[in-house]
Amino acid sequence: MTDPVDNIATDQELDHAWNKRESALYRAELSALYHQKRERFFELLDKLGKAIAVFGGSAALWKIGNPDLVAQIAAFITASSALSLVFSFSERSKRHAELARSFREIAGDIVGTSDFEIRDSKASEWMGKVCALEAKEPPALSALVVMCQNELAVARHAQVYPQSLFVRCMAHFFDMPRVV
Structure with missing residues (x-):
């Protein structure tokens, strides 16, 4: 039978676990925010490319303006479509959305854990999850x-x-x- 006193963590151990928890939470929040910003950016680029194609196509279809303007619009549509195809804006947006979601899940787990349940092993588990996700980041x-x-x-x-x-x-x- 173990002595109940042996199960009580020292203040130093609790401080260490709490600092690890705070570090994991900060890194998860920072990464989630970063990937949300990247997701929005690539989503904006994808939507802009589509909007350019729609408006440019409409202008070319209705032959608004002179032939030189239609040629310029066609070149602009081609360039924006090529950028979207080459850089895969929608795929990048989805990738960053998934990373942001994963980091938010870790942050939610950290915040959702009672202060009384925080131990070094739990904090190490969170840090391990954060590090594993960071390894997958671009x-x-x-x-x-x-x-x-x-x-x-x-x-x-x-x-x-x-x-x-x-x-x-x-x-x-x-x-x-x-x-x-």
């Missing part, structure tokens, strides 16, 4: 990660690292160094 865009960190920092009343307007506007297009 390379992250640094400036976009900073944008997401800033949003979480505002929610947590922590330090925000301001970014220039240019960096924020280009965050989805290029991987830029973590320069503020």
